[in-house]
Amino acid sequence: MAKVIGAVVIDTEACKGCDICVHACPTDVLKLNDQVNGKGYNPAYPANHAACTGCKICALVCPDMCITVYQYKPDKVA
Ligand code: SF4
Numbered sequence: 001m002a003k004v005i006g007a008v009v010i011d012t013e014a015c016k017g018c019d020i021c022v023h024a025c026p027t028d029v030l031k032l033n034d035q036v037n038g039k040g041y042n043p044a045y046p047a048n049h050a051a052c053t054g055c056k057i058c059a060l061v062c063p064d065m066c067i068t069v070y071q072y073k074p075d076k077v078a
């Protein structure tokens with residue numbers, strides 16, 4: 001089976017920096033940004049995006065549905 005790679009997009013203005021996704025990610029992709037968003041929270045971002053498998057755990061655990069996950073097969077990537 002072809003390996004799947006993933007990419008996450010996080011709505012940083014909706015994120016409240018709760019850290020749940022950071023701890024839930026099995027491959028340590030996510031971190032909290034040092035800079036705050038418009039609400040004063042430190043939003044999550046994909047600091048180690050190359051390690052994302054597209055498993056969607058982060059999107060499932062986020063209480064505010066801030067995360068969208070895309071999955072790619074390497075042979076389909078331009
Ligand atoms: S999709 Fe999976 S591997 Fe990628 S950031 Fe989310 S939890 Fe981590």
Ligand code: SF4
Binds near residue numbers: 010043
């Ligand atoms: S779980 Fe959602 S609200 Fe919490 S830090 Fe992650 S993206 Fe932000």
